[in-house]
Amino acid sequence: MTEPGNTGEELSAWQRRLVQALDEAAELPVDTRGATPFETYAHYSHGATLRRYPPRGAERRRPVLVVYSLVNRPFILDLTERRSLIRALCDAGHPVYLLDWGRPRGADRFLTLTDYIDGLLAGAAQDIQTDEGEAPDLLGVCQGGVFALCLAALHPERVRRLVTLVTPVDCRTPGDHLSRMAQQVDFDRAAQTLGNIPAEWLNGVFVALKPYQLLAQRYAEMPELAGHPEALHDFLRLERWMYDSPDQAAAAFAEFARELYQRNALLDGSLEVAGQRIRLGDIRQPILNIFAQQDHLVPPPAARALGAHVRGSPYEELAFPGGHLGVFISRRAHRELVPRVVSWLAG
Amino acid sequence: MAASEAFDNEWLRSMGGAGPIPRLWEALQADGGRPGPACAAAFQALYAQLDTALIGLRTLAEGLAGQEPGAGQEADPAWLAPWLQSLARLGPWQDAVGRTQETQAALHRYTTAYSECAAALLETVRAGLQDLERQLGEAADDPEGTLPQSCQELHRWWVAAGEARHDALLGSERWATAFGRLTNATTELIGSCQAQLDAGLRHLDLPNREDFIDTQRRLVQLERERRGSAGSEEIEALRAEIARLREEVATLRRQSEGHDSP
Numbered sequence: 001m002t003e004p005g006n007t008g009e010e011l012s013a014w015q016r017r018l019v020q021a022l023d024e025a026a027e028l029p030v031d032t033r034g035a036t037p038f039e040t041y042a043h044y045s046h047g048a049t050l051r052r053y054p055p056r057g058a059e060r061r062r063p064v065l066v067v068y069s070l071v072n073r074p075f076i077l078d079l080t081e082r083r084s085l086i087r088a089l090c091d092a093g094h095p096v097y098l099l100d101w102g103r104p105r106g107a108d109r110f111l112t113l114t115d116y117i118d119g120l121l122a123g124a125a126q127d128i129q130t131d132e133g134e135a136p137d138l139l140g141v142c143q144g145g146v147f148a149l150c151l152a153a154l155h156p157e158r159v160r161r162l163v164t165l166v167t168p169v170d171c172r173t174p175g176d177h178l179s180r181m182a183q184q185v186d187f188d189r190a191a192q193t194l195g196n197i198p199a200e201w202l203n204g205v206f207v208a209l210k211p212y213q214l215l216a217q218r219y220a221e222m223p224e225l226a227g228h229p230e231a232l233h234d235f236l237r238l239e240r241w242m243y244d245s246p247d248q249a250a251a252a253f254a255e256f257a258r259e260l261y262q263r264n265a266l267l268d269g270s271l272e273v274a275g276q277r278i279r280l281g282d283i284r285q286p287i288l289n290i291f292a293q294q295d296h297l298v299p300p301p302a303a304r305a306l307g308a309h310v311r312g313s314p315y316e317e318l319a320f321p322g323g324h325l326g327v328f329i330s331r332r333a334h335r336e337l338v339p340r341v342v343s344w345l346a347g
Numbered sequence: 348m349a350a351s352e353a354f355d356n357e358w359l360r361s362m363g364g365a366g367p368i369p370r371l372w373e374a375l376q377a378d379g380g381r382p383g384p385a386c387a388a389a390f391q392a393l394y395a396q397l398d399t400a401l402i403g404l405r406t407l408a409e410g411l412a413g414q415e416p417g418a419g420q421e422a423d424p425a426w427l428a429p430w431l432q433s434l435a436r437l438g439p440w441q442d443a444v445g446r447t448q449e450t451q452a453a454l455h456r457y458t459t460a461y462s463e464c465a466a467a468l469l470e471t472v473r474a475g476l477q478d479l480e481r482q483l484g485e486a487a488d489d490p491e492g493t494l495p496q497s498c499q500e501l502h503r504w505w506v507a508a509g510e511a512r513h514d515a516l517l518g519s520e521r522w523a524t525a526f527g528r529l530t531n532a533t534t535e536l537i538g539s540c541q542a543q544l545d546a547g548l549r550h551l552d553l554p555n556r557e558d559f560i561d562t563q564r565r566l567v568q569l570e571r572e573r574r575g576s577a578g579s580e581e582i583e584a585l586r587a588e589i590a591r592l593r594e595e596v597a598t599l600r601r602q603s604e605g606h607d608s609p
Contacts (some may be wrong), residue, residue, distance in 0.1 A: 010498050011369060045570065097389075107563035177517040184527025186534065193538040195560075209517065212510040216366075220502055 012237040016222030024226060028233050030240045033216030034078030036087045038098070042127055042260040046111060050124045053086055057093030061346065062160060063128050063345060066098040067121060067144035067151075071202060075096055076241050076328050077141070080234060081221040083329050085338060091140075092342040097136065099124045101246070109195045109250040111258060113259075116252055117150045118274035125151060126157040137345055140300065142168070142324075143256070146266060148234045149306075152285050153278045163288045163341060165323055168298045169280070170305030177209055178297060182261040191250035192284055199245035238329070265306060280309040289345045290337065295324045316344070367393050367476065368505055372498040375483075380494060382483045389479045397473045404466045411459045446546060451541040457536045460529040467525055471516045475509030482508060 041052040055061070066086065068074035078086040078100075089096045098119060104111065128136045139159050140148030145167025152159045171179040191197065207214050225232040265271035271278045287310055291303035300319070307315055320327050320337050327333055375382060435444040482504065486492035495501035499510035516522050541556055548555035 014499070045574070067420045106559070107566050109560075110564060175518065177514070180518065180523050181526050183523055185530045189538075190530065190534045193534045193541065197438075210510065211513060212506040214507075217503070217506045220499070 016224055017226045020226040021223050021232060024229060024232055024238055028229070028236055029138060030236050031241055032075050032244055034072060034075040034086070035081045035084050036078050036090065041097065042124070044120055044123060046108050046115075046120070047105065048120050049100045049102065050127065051098040051100055053090050053094045053096040053098070054206060055095045056090045059093040061093040062134060063095045063097060063132045063136040064345065065125055065128055065136055065138050067140040067148045068098065068101070068244070069141055069143035070101050070116070070252070071143060072245050074100060076325065079237055079241070079329055083234070083331075083334055085328055087343075088338045088342060090336065092346070094345065097124065097128055103246040104196050104249040109191070111249040112251050114254050114274045117147050118154060121147055121151050122155055122158060125155070129158060135160045137163070137164070139163040141165045141169060146260065149266070149280065149283065150271070150273050150278050152283045153280065154273060154276060156284060159285050161286045161288075161345065161347075162283070163290065164303075164306065165290045166292055166295055166298045166303060166327055167289070167306070168260065168302045169309070170267045170302050171264050173299055173301035173305070175299045176302055179261045180207065181205070182257055185257070186271070187254040187257040187262075191254035194250065196250050197248040197253050199247050202248065203243055203245055206297075267309065280306065281311050284312050285312050286314040286347070287316070287317065288341065290320060290327060291317065292320050292322050292324055292327050292342070294322060296326045300317070368502045369498060371521060372501050375495070375501065381487045382480070386483070390476065393476055394473060398468055401466060401469050401473075404462045404469065408459060408462045408466070411462070443546070445543050447540070450536075453532070453536040453539040457529075457532040460532040461527070464525045467516060467522060471512045472509065475505070475512040476560060479505050479506040479510065510548045
C-alpha cells in the first residue's frame with residue numbers, strides 16, 4: 001500500500017521527467033526520409049516517384065516493389081536502422097523499389113483507383129521489369145496490399161510473388177469498427193464537397209478508434225523516455241509518422257471507401273479497375289499473407305479472408321502477435337517475422 | 348527555449364490537477380490506499396460534471412428536435428410560416444433566400460448530429476469511470492486482489508476501462524448511425540457555405556470554387572488525353588519495329604535457305 005501524501009511527490013516527479021523529456025526532444029532532429037539511403041529512380045505524373053534502395057547482400061535476389069498505402073507516408077517501413085523492413089530486404093540482396101505516391105495537389109482530386117493501380121503502379125512494375133530483366137515481387141502494405149492484389153489480377157505478367165501485410169480483403173467481419181463507421185457516410189458527396197480529403201480528418205478518425213491509448217496513455221508515458229535518447233527518438237519519429245499524412249485524392253478515396261468498405265467489392269469480385277473486374281480467384285502468383293492478431297484497423301478475419309478466395313495460387317499465411325504497426329516496427333517483428341518474409345521471397 | 352523555462356511551477360501545478368486520475372488518486376490516498384468515502388466522493392463529483400454536460404446536450408437536442416428551419420415553427424404566428432416560405436421562393440432574391448434557408452437547415456442538422464455524437468461519447472466516458480470504480484471496489488474486496496500502487500498505475504486502469512467502453516460504442520449501430528449522420532451533416536454544412544461564397548464571388552466577377560474545379564477537370568482531361576496519345580504513338584512505333592524485325596528475319600531466312608540449298 002502506498003503511503004498517504006505521496007500524490008504530490010509522484011506528480012512532481014512525473015512533471016520533472018516530462019520537462020526533461022521535452023527538453024531532450026527539442027534537441028532531436030526528426031527526419032522523415034527514412035533511415036536507408038535511396039536514389040529517386042523515376043518520376044511519374046501527379047508527384048509520384050519510384051525510389052530504389054540498392055541491394056547490400058553478397059547474393060543478388062529478385063527485385064521487390066513495395067506498395068504502400070495512400071493514407072500515410074511510407075517511412076514507417078524504414079523508421080530507424082534497427083527497425084527497417086526495407087533495410088532487411090536490401091541486406092538479403094534484394095534491390096528494393098518503393099513507389100512513393102507523393103502528396104495529391106488540387107487537380108489530383110479526380111484521380112481514380114484506375115489511375116493509381118493501372119497507371120502509376122502498373123507503370124512502376126513495368127519499369128522495374130524492363131530495367132531489372134524480371135518482374136518484381138510485390139510487397140503490399142494495408143491499402144497497398146489491395147492495390148498489389150489488383151495489379152496481380154490485372155497484369156499477372158508484372159508480378160512474380162506477392163506478400164500482403166495487414167491487408168483488408170473482407171470489410172464485413174465482426175470487430176471491424178472502421179468499416180462499421182463507414183457504412184452510413186456519403187463518401188461521394190464528401191469528396192465532391194471537400195475535394196481532396198484533408199489528412200487531419202482521417203487522422204482524427206484513426207485516433208478516435210483508440211483515443212485513450214493514443215492520447216491519454218501515449219503522452220502520459222512520454223516522461224519515461226527521459227534519459228533514453230534512442231527510445232525518445234523512436235517515439236518522436238513514430239509521432240511524426242502518425243500525423244505526417246498526405247491528403248487523399250478525392251475520387252480515389254471515395255471509390256475505395258465505397259467499393260471496399262461499403263460494398264465489400266474486392267471480396268465479392270465486383271470491384272472494377274481499368275474497366276475490368278478484379279477476381280481474387282484469377283490470381284496465380286504465390287502469396288504470403290501476413291496479418292496481426294491484435295490489429296484494430298484490419299482485424300485478422302478481414303485479412304485472412306484472402307485465403308478462401310485465391311484458390312488458384314499457392315497460399316501461405318502468417319499470424320503475427322501484435323497490432324497493426326507492430327508488424328513493421330516491433331522488435332519481435334524484426335526478430336521473427338522479417339526473416340520469414342525474406343526466406344519466403346527467396347523461394 | 349527549454350521546456351523547463353517555458354513551463355513554470357504554476358503550469359506544472361495545473362497539469363497535475365488536470366484530468367480525473369490525479370484527483371481520484373489523491374482521494375484513494377486519502378482513504379489509505381483502499382477505496383473509501385473520499386474515493387466515492389471523488390467519483391460522484393466526476394459523475395456530476397459529466398451529468399451536467401449530458402443534460403446540456405440533451406436539452407440542446409430536445410430544443411432542436413422538430414425545429415428544423417423551413418418546418419414553420421420559427422414563424423410567429425405559426426400559421427404564417429407556409430406563406431412566408433412560399434413568398435421567399437418568389438421574386439428576384441429567391442435564389443439567395445433559398446441558399447440562406449439551406450444553410451440554416453444544414454446548421455440545424457449539424458448541431459443536432461453533433462450533440463447526438465457528443466452525448467454518446469460522454470455516456471461512454473461515464474460508463475468507463477463507473478467500471479473503474481467497480482473494479483477498484485472488487486479488488487479491495489478480494490483478499491488476493493491488488494489495488495493500484497501509483498497514480499500511473501491507476502491511470503492505466505482508467506485507460507483500460509475507458510477504452511473497453513469506447514470500443515463497445517464503436518461497434519454499436521448507435522455509433523455507426525450517429526457518426527454517419529454527423530459526417531454527412533458536416534459535409535452538407537460546408538457545401539452550403541461554399542454555395543453562398545461562390546455566389547458572392549460570382550457577383551464580384553472573381554473566380555470561385557466552381558471555376559477552379561472546372562479548370563482542374565479540364566487539366567486532368569488534357570493530361571489523360573496526352574498520355575493516351577503518347578501511348579498510342581508508342582504502340583505505333585513498336586508495331587513499326589516489329590514489322591521491320593519480321594522483315595529482317597524473313598530476309599535472313601531467305602539468305603540462309605539460299606546458303607543451305609545445293
